[in-house]
Amino acid sequence: MSYSASTIFKRPESLSTNITHYCPGCTHGIIHRLVAEALDELGLKDRAVGVAPVGCSVLIYNYFNVDFLEAPHGRAPALATGFKRVRPDMIVFTYQGDGDLASIGMGEIVHAANRGEKFTTIFVNNAIYGMTGGQMAPTTMPMQKTTTSPAGRDVNQAGYPIRMSELLSTLRTPSFIARGAVHTPMHVINTKKLIKKAFRLQKEEKCFSLVEVLSTCPTNWGIDPCKSTEWLAGNMVPYYPLGVYKDPEKEERHD
Amino acid sequence: MAKKLMKGNEAIGEAAIAAGAINYFAYPITPQSEVAEYLCWRLPEVGGVFVQAESEVAVGNMLFGAAASGKRVFTTSSSPGISLMQEAISYMAGAHLPVVLVNIMRGGPGLGGILPAQSDYFQATKGGGHGDYHVIVLAPSSVQEAVDLTILAFDLADKYRTPVMIIGDGMIGQMMESVEFPEKYREQNVPDKIDWALTGAKGRKARITKSLFLDPEKLEINSFELAKRYEIIKKAEVRFELYKVSPKNKILITAYGTMARICQTAIDELDGEGISVGLFRPISLFPYPEKEIYKEAAKTNIKAVLDIEMSTGQMIEDVERCLKGIKPIEFYGRTGGIVPTPNEVKDKVREILKGEKPAPKKTRKKK
Numbered sequence: 237m238s239y240s241a242s243t244i245f246k247r248p249e250s251l252s253t254n255i256t257h258y259c260p261g262c263t264h265g266i267i268h269r270l271v272a273e274a275l276d277e278l279g280l281k282d283r284a285v286g287v288a289p290v291g292c293s294v295l296i297y298n299y300f301n302v303d304f305l306e307a308p309h310g311r312a313p314a315l316a317t318g319f320k321r322v323r324p325d326m327i328v329f330t331y332q333g334d335g336d337l338a339s340i341g342m343g344e345i346v347h348a349a350n351r352g353e354k355f356t357t358i359f360v361n362n363a364i365y366g367m368t369g370g371q372m373a374p375t376t377m378p379m380q381k382t383t384t385s386p387a388g389r390d391v392n393q394a395g396y397p398i399r400m401s402e403l404l405s406t407l408r409t410p411s412f413i414a415r416g417a418v419h420t421p422m423h424v425i426n427t428k429k430l431i432k433k434a435f436r437l438q439k440e441e442k443c444f445s446l447v448e449v450l451s452t453c454p455t456n457w458g459i460d461p462c463k464s465t466e467w468l469a470g471n472m473v474p475y476y477p478l479g480v481y482k483d484p485e486k487e488e489r490h491d
Numbered sequence: 492m493a494k495k496l497m498k499g500n501e502a503i504g505e506a507a508i509a510a511g512a513i514n515y516f517a518y519p520i521t522p523q524s525e526v527a528e529y530l531c532w533r534l535p536e537v538g539g540v541f542v543q544a545e546s547e548v549a550v551g552n553m554l555f556g557a558a559a560s561g562k563r564v565f566t567t568s569s570s571p572g573i574s575l576m577q578e579a580i581s582y583m584a585g586a587h588l589p590v591v592l593v594n595i596m597r598g599g600p601g602l603g604g605i606l607p608a609q610s611d612y613f614q615a616t617k618g619g620g621h622g623d624y625h626v627i628v629l630a631p632s633s634v635q636e637a638v639d640l641t642i643l644a645f646d647l648a649d650k651y652r653t654p655v656m657i658i659g660d661g662m663i664g665q666m667m668e669s670v671e672f673p674e675k676y677r678e679q680n681v682p683d684k685i686d687w688a689l690t691g692a693k694g695r696k697a698r699i700t701k702s703l704f705l706d707p708e709k710l711e712i713n714s715f716e717l718a719k720r721y722e723i724i725k726k727a728e729v730r731f732e733l734y735k736v737s738p739k740n741k742i743l744i745t746a747y748g749t750m751a752r753i754c755q756t757a758i759d760e761l762d763g764e765g766i767s768v769g770l771f772r773p774i775s776l777f778p779y780p781e782k783e784i785y786k787e788a789a790k791t792n793i794k795a796v797l798d799i800e801m802s803t804g805q806m807i808e809d810v811e812r813c814l815k816g817i818k819p820i821e822f823y824g825r826t827g828g829i830v831p832t833p834n835e836v837k838d839k840v841r842e843i844l845k846g847e848k849p850a851p852k853k854t855r856k857k858k
Contacts, residue, residue: 282694285559285691294703297701300697301692301697303691303698304697304701306586306700306701307555307556308552311548311549311555311578311579314544314549314553314555315555317544317549317553317556318516318554318556319557320556321514322557323560343545344548344552
């Protein structure tokens with residue numbers, strides 16, 4: 237029996253060789269890789285421009301071999317709008333956390349989606365502010381303890397967590413809105429499909445696309461990485477159901 | 492090209508197109524909404540981009556994104572809207588991006604009013620956002636000058652990779668005057684020829700447009716680099732105009748924009764009465780004509796400098812700074828949308844020359 241060596245798994249071209257600064261057990265690394273794989277497989281790397289958020293992933297540009305812009309907190313969809321409008325031939329994506337997108341950047345994401353801007357947003361939801369040290373986010377779960385809700389999120393004061401995918405899918409303008417997660421290999425594979433479809437729709441100049449990815453933050457949740465995946469499955473997934481919320485390739489009812 | 496009769500706001504929009512700037516992002520606000528109303532149909536004619544944003548916060552950040560493409564981009568707004576753009580202006584200054592912003596000033600603070608004012612001088616010239624930075628500030632005093640300075644603003648923005656702001660007041664925006672545009676309109680910038688523009692990392696290292704430097708030494712380098720550029724700008728880009736400056740002047744008026752125009756009328760009328768007054772009109776407010784104003788004010792015939800503004804006194808701080816106490820400085824200002832008349836300017840000049848205050852109005856004594 238003879239063997240010929242062939243590469244069946246390698247670092248995506250779109251990813252740089254820099255080692256990330258993310259905490260052990262953080263899922264940003266997985267999500268970065270999924271974005272990079274999608275860009276590679278669709279042949280988009282050379283005309284991609286990313287927009288970095290404010291938060292843990294502000295340094296995302298250190299880990300990609302694509303051009304990047306760094307936005308003020310929450311404004312990535314406005315930057316992406318500006319860039320994409322003057323360079324519609326480029327592939328533009330924002331990568332934003334839940335504090336960035338669902339709190340300070342709520343206005344920008346809603347209006348970009350509503351205008352049907354033809355860029356892609358990767359929305360990483362880990363139910364907490366990471367970089368600033370674990371404060372309550374608009375997506376923090378009821379009774380979840382954070383440094384600004386030490387007794388747990390009080391829904392009478394802070395309201396309930398905002399479900400961004402559901403909220404954005406109420407907009408009449410056609411778009412692709414989906415929610416995945418990365419706490420098990422199966423979920424990683426499914427999320428990859430969603431991200432790839434989001435970029436494909438942009439490549440085809442179809443619509444705005446957003447993939448929300450439920451993610452872990454062991455450091456600020458204060459639980460180890462393995463238990464974090466269980467916490468995500470047990471607490472976040474029931475409140476943030478996974479699936480496709482809006483799809484331009486499927487008929488919608490507008491009555 | 493033949494002269495056209497045009498409103499200031501519309502002329503500014505056309506001037507940008509003449510400069511090859513066909514990417515415009517805006518949000519409606521009085522007294523400059525005519526720019527957007529003009530460009531929403533005019534830009535599609537020339538293959539440009541017109542986006543009405545959801546807020547001025549978004550406008551600033553759309554400009555930020557669009558400017559990173561290397562193409563010429565701009566917005567127009569008025570005072571409260573410009574306040575909302577300060578976030579993006581600071582980031583664009585930090586990230587070395589060229590952009591042009593036009594502020595057709597109205598009265599403030601707060602919602603203020605919608606009539607002409609010059610009360611955003613501090614905000615424009617001293618850095619309205621956070622951090623160690625400046626923007627180049629140009630102040631037109633006629634519709635023609637608004638056109639010329641708009642075109643110049645894009646050249647300066649590209650040359651120094653910095654935001655440039657034009658501050659006109661509501662009068663400049665609303666007034667109709669005859670204007671002339673360049674015979675030949677400029678082509679749009681080609682991003683591939685710009686070595687910092689984001690064009691896709693094809694066959695080269697990825698480019699990053701950013702203002703974050705977590706290493707203090709790197710942030711200091713960035714700030715020093717900006718400071719060095721401002722020093723070059725201070726040497727090369729000072730602009731001002733003198734009006735009826737002569738050895739006969741006893742008073743030198745300092746005023747900019749619409750206010751300078753009104754002062755010219757007052758100076759002409761005073762001339763007829765045998766009172767000789769000169770005008771020093773800064774056109775670039777940053778860089779401020781520091782040496783030039785000193786030189787004019789230092790002349791022995793000048794007894795006093797009179798600063799006149801449509802504010803409670805903002806540019807006067809630069810006048811005081813530059814004159815270093817060599818001459819007495821008087822001030823006259825109206826604000827809130829009230830524009831001083833030539834008569835008010837003349838009264839103030841006469842008051843200074845008499846060295847006394849006008850007699851107080853007679854009031855009936857209570858019995």
